Amino acid sequence: MAPLLEIRDLHASVGDTPILKGINLAINVGEIHAIMGPNGSGKSTMSYVLAGRDGYEVTGGDILMNGVSMLEMESDERARAGMFLAFQYPVELPGVGGMSFLRAAVNARRIEAGEDEVDQLEFVKLVRAKAKNLSINDDMLKRAVNVGFSGGEKKRYEILQMALLEPVLSVLDETDSGLDVDALKIVSDGVNLLRDPARSMLVITHYQRLLNHIVPDYVHILAGGKIRRTGGKELALEVEESGYVGIDDAA
Amino acid sequence: MSVSTMQPNLDQLAGLTGVRAGALTRWQETGWPHSRVEQWRFTRLASLEKMDLRPASAAAVTGTAAISADLPKNAAILSFSNGVLDVADLAVLPVGVKASFLNENDTALAALAASVPASHPVSDLSLAVMTSGLHLEIAGKVDVPIILAFTGDDNGVSSHPVVSVKLADGASAVLAEWHQSAVGLSAPLMAIEVGDKARLDYAKVQHDSAQSAHLAATGLTLGEGSVFEGFQISVGGQLARLETHVTLSGENADCTLSAIYLGRANQHHDITTNMSHAKGHCLSNQIIRGVLDDSARGVFQGKVHVAPDAQKTDGQQMSRALLLSRKAEADAKPELEIYADDVLCAHGATVGELDETQLFYLTSRGIDRDTARGMLISAFLDDAIDSISHLGLAAMLRPVTTAWMTTSNHSEAGDQ
Numbered sequence: 001m002a003p004l005l006e007i008r009d010l011h012a013s014v015g016d017t018p019i020l021k022g023i024n025l026a027i028n029v030g031e032i033h034a035i036m037g038p039n040g041s042g043k044s045t046m047s048y049v050l051a052g053r054d055g056y057e058v059t060g061g062d063i064l065m066n067g068v069s070m071l072e073m074e075s076d077e078r079a080r081a082g083m084f085l086a087f088q089y090p091v092e093l094p095g096v097g098g099m100s101f102l103r104a105a106v107n108a109r110r111i112e113a114g115e116d117e118v119d120q121l122e123f124v125k126l127v128r129a130k131a132k133n134l135s136i137n138d139d140m141l142k143r144a145v146n147v148g149f150s151g152g153e154k155k156r157y158e159i160l161q162m163a164l165l166e167p168v169l170s171v172l173d174e175t176d177s178g179l180d181v182d183a184l185k186i187v188s189d190g191v192n193l194l195r196d197p198a199r200s201m202l203v204i205t206h207y208q209r210l211l212n213h214i215v216p217d218y219v220h221i222l223a224g225g226k227i228r229r230t231g232g233k234e235l236a237l238e239v240e241e242s243g244y245v246g247i248d249d250a251a
Numbered sequence: 252m253s254v255s256t257m258q259p260n261l262d263q264l265a266g267l268t269g270v271r272a273g274a275l276t277r278w279q280e281t282g283w284p285h286s287r288v289e290q291w292r293f294t295r296l297a298s299l300e301k302m303d304l305r306p307a308s309a310a311a312v313t314g315t316a317a318i319s320a321d322l323p324k325n326a327a328i329l330s331f332s333n334g335v336l337d338v339a340d341l342a343v344l345p346v347g348v349k350a351s352f353l354n355e356n357d358t359a360l361a362a363l364a365a366s367v368p369a370s371h372p373v374s375d376l377s378l379a380v381m382t383s384g385l386h387l388e389i390a391g392k393v394d395v396p397i398i399l400a401f402t403g404d405d406n407g408v409s410s411h412p413v414v415s416v417k418l419a420d421g422a423s424a425v426l427a428e429w430h431q432s433a434v435g436l437s438a439p440l441m442a443i444e445v446g447d448k449a450r451l452d453y454a455k456v457q458h459d460s461a462q463s464a465h466l467a468a469t470g471l472t473l474g475e476g477s478v479f480e481g482f483q484i485s486v487g488g489q490l491a492r493l494e495t496h497v498t499l500s501g502e503n504a505d506c507t508l509s510a511i512y513l514g515r516a517n518q519h520h521d522i523t524t525n526m527s528h529a530k531g532h533c534l535s536n537q538i539i540r541g542v543l544d545d546s547a548r549g550v551f552q553g554k555v556h557v558a559p560d561a562q563k564t565d566g567q568q569m570s571r572a573l574l575l576s577r578k579a580e581a582d583a584k585p586e587l588e589i590y591a592d593d594v595l596c597a598h599g600a601t602v603g604e605l606d607e608t609q610l611f612y613l614t615s616r617g618i619d620r621d622t623a624r625g626m627l628i629s630a631f632l633d634d635a636i637d638s639i640s641h642l643g644l645a646a647m648l649r650p651v652t653t654a655w656m657t658t659s660n661h662s663e664a665g666d667q
Contacts, residue, residue: 051615052615053611054611074614074620075611075615076616076617076618076623079614079615079616079617084615085615087612087615091608091611093609093626093627093630094634095629095630095634096626096627096629100626104616104618104622104626105617105618108619108622109617112617144630165616165617
């Protein structure tokens with residue numbers, strides 16, 4: 001059986017600058033992988049390349065989901081195929097109502113799957129139930145997307161979207177950045193609720209502390225656009241202890 | 252610039268008297284303004300000069316085209332075909348509204364002539380030709396929306412409906428113009444007088460045919476403590492200019508005059524306003540939003556004039572244009588002329604494109620790119636539409652922008 005996500009010798013550039021220089025990674029169904037790395041190692045670039053953002057050009061290699069290459073797929077097609085990116089910096093959409101945004105996203109997936117669009121009233125109930133787990137109140141749900149949200153609220157709203165879209169592969173890009181201890185716990189608990197043998201996650205982080213809450217099966221160290229080391233969850237502790245020194249320019 | 256192909260066709264008008272004779276003389280001396288005339292710098296009428304237009308003399312024989320299904324259900328509709336009023340419709344006018352004809356009402360005609368934009372080609376030409384002249388006097392509280400519906404089928408004619416509306420002191424009314432005509436040129440001339448402590452909710456939709464020109468001139472006078480809440484949408488036509496001159500002639504008047512223009516292909520939309528604060532303690536607010544695709548062009552010219560004694564004036568104006576194509580163009584010319592020293596006036600104008608980061612955020616949730624663009628454009632326009640407080644008018648206007656977006660040709664020229 002093919003891995004859920006397979007990254008083969010992936011090279012990618014932003015503008016003329018090569019950032020990713022040969023990434024190899026395989027994530028099986030149900031696994032949680034963490035990618036750690038110093039600033040500038042290519043972590044965020046990797047999340048955008050996976051999600052298919054314009055301007056992040058794949059110059060070599062391949063990304064396969066369930067054995068199918070995603071390189072020719074636009075970002076919306078990848079999302080409907082089951083990929084989800086939780087943004088490091090969620091984007092404010094003034095004037096775009098939160099509920100209609102959530103409904104549009106959920107309906108896009110349902111239509112792709114040949115299902116009926118969600119019933120409006122039932123959807124409101126569903127959103128409220130999932131929002132409660134993440135301490136998101138009705139006032140936040142009524143506002144325009146991410147507008148007037150604190151940093152922590154934005155991150156919780158990302159996890160709410162993840163809970164509603166039920167992706168098979170979630171990429172969490174520095175979801176811990178800007179969170180205090182309490183907010184980190186709420187977000188992590190929200191993510192852990194979504195752990196499922198049928199779903200995989202790729203958790204990108206600079207710090208080990210997130211991985212105390214979302215415990216990974218594998219940890220990869222990304223530096224200089226390549227994965228330098230791979231290990232179990234204990235590798236994260238090792239990095240916490242000794243830092244990225246010595247890994248950065250290993251090759 | 253007195254040479255116009257319309258000229259020979261005006262000969263039939265010989266014999267006019269009073270203000271109409273004066274208007275004809277001025278028109279014959281000046282004709283369409285040359286592009287060197289400052290107020291017409293962004294909107295050139297060369298294409299109009301080449302059209303051999305005859306003033307319309309009769310309503311369309313084929314009957315009026317169906318107009319929007321979104322008009323308020325209880326509305327009283329007055330139909331103009333090729334600029335000619337169907338007088339039978341006057342029977343539907345609600346209690347409190349008295350109609351007369353401008354060619355039989357010298358007082359109203361003189362008042363209109365004094366209120367509309369002065370030395371203006373549309374004022375002069377339409378006053379002279381006047382395919383129909385209607386005067387409405389409104390007293391008391393009239394809840395039934397009055398809709399002026401303009402249709403037409405002859406692209407060889409120009410239509411010149413002239414309408415004056417006078418709200419008595421303390422009166423209130425709801426008035427809308429719906430233009431959906433295929434005439435060569437629509438040149439509606441309007442004068443609206445809102446009496447002391449009166450209120451008018453007003454909307455205009457310019458949805459003429461793709462080959463039509465639409466040049467509108469409106470004079471609006473607001474009395475003491477009166478409220479005018481107006482919204483215009485320019486979406487049809489090849490060349491359109493909606494020009495409104497407002498005089499705040501009594502203290503504590505409150506004027507909202509917002510507009511949206513939506514352009515694609517090689518359409519040209521021009522929103523021109525002249526907000527004159529003649530008395531103090533008045534409020535004026537203008538929210539202008541434009542969306543332009545393909546090679547369309549949008550113009551907003553907004554002048555706010557504050558007289559020396561008009562202290563405590565609050566005049567606000569904000570124009571934002573969204574370009575969906577590299578070939579689209581938006582011009583804004585805000586002007587403040589302030590002669591009083593204790594005022595609060597602000598204006599701003601921006602031109603921008605859709606935000607790629609916002610688009611990516613939406614598409615990364617599985618929403619296709621066209622839908623995502625539509626969501627962002629709607630959000631941009633709702634900012635203006637949400638300011639309309641009359642529910643019936645809002646319900647009439649909203650589908651106009653929605654329809655424009657769903658008929659989008661999905662151009663992605665910005666990415667080329």
